[in-house]
Amino acid sequence: MFGHSVHDVLSGFGLSVPVPVLVAIGCVIFVASTAFGFEMLGKVSKVAVPVIVVLMFVVLFVATGSDVVATEKLEQLPFGAAVSSVVGTIIVLVATSPDFGSFVHNRKHALIAGVLTFGLAYPVLFFVGAVPSSLTSEGSLLGAMAIIGTTLPAAVLLVFACVTGNAGNMFQGTLVVSTLLSKIPKWKITIALGVLATILGSMDIMAWFIPFLLFLGIATPPIAGIYIADFFMNRRQGYDESLLETEAAVKPMTFVAWGMGSLVGFATVNGMFTLTGIPSLDSILVASLGYLLLCRGKSVGAAVESK
Structure with missing residues (x-):
C-alpha cells in the first residue's frame, strides 16, 4: 500500500518510479524506524499523527463538499463477513497490544491508550x-x-499512515519472533522481516487484500479470546512473573483452543452453519470456551492456593 500510495503521489507531479522500488524504499524506512527501538517509533508518531489528523479532515471536507453521486453499488459482502473484514484491520494490534503495553508506565496508562x-x-x-x-x-x-477530483490529500494521508502503521507492524513482528528465537538479536530479526516484506510487497497482492483481512478477522480473534479466558481463570490477581517462569513455555491445549475457534469462524463465514452471525465473534467465543474447558483443573490460581 505504501508503494502504490507514493507512486500515485509522484505520478501527480509527472514522475514515474516502479512500485517495487518504492516498496523497497518503504521497507528500509520501516526497518530503520524499528531498529532504533520503541523510542524512535514514538518520535515518528509525534510527527506523523498530527499530519494524519489534519489530512483526514481535509479528505472528509473535500468529499462531503463534492457533488459526486454514486452511479452503481459496490459488490456487497454479507454483514458478518464485512464486520470480520473490518475486525481484520485492527485485530492484530489488539492481540499484540500486551507487547506494547509492557512499555507504558502503569496499568492506567495502558487503559487510557x-x-x-x-x-x-x-x-x-x-x-x-x-x-x-x-x-x-x-x-x-x-x-x-x-x-x-483530488487524490493528493488522500495519497499523502496513506503514505503517513503506512509509515506509522508498518513501522509498528515491523516492531510487533520483531517482538513476536524474538520470543520464539530468543538467541537471535532483534536487529537481525527486523532485517529478515524487512526483506520478507519487500519480497511480498513487490508482488501483486492488493487483489488479495480483502480476503487477507477476512482471514485475520477470523484467525486472530481466538488469540484474544484465549487471553481473556486465561485472565479470568488464572490471573485475576495479576501476572506473577515468578509463577509464569514455572509454567510450560508451550501449552498444546492453547493451540487446540485456537484451532477450534478458527475452524468454527471459517465454517460460519462460508455458511456451513450460523452462531452469532459474525464469524469473528464466533471464533473468539469458541476459543474462549474451548480454553476454559480444555484447561479446566489446571488453574494457576488453584496451584497458588494449594501452596
Missing part, C-alpha cells in the same frame, strides 16, 4: 475512509478521491 486507540482513533479513521467510498461506490480511498 487502549480507549483512545480502539474507542476513538480507529472509529474516526474508518468513518473518514468510508465516506468517500460510499459517495462514489469506489472500493479504494484513492479511487474515490480521484472521482471527487
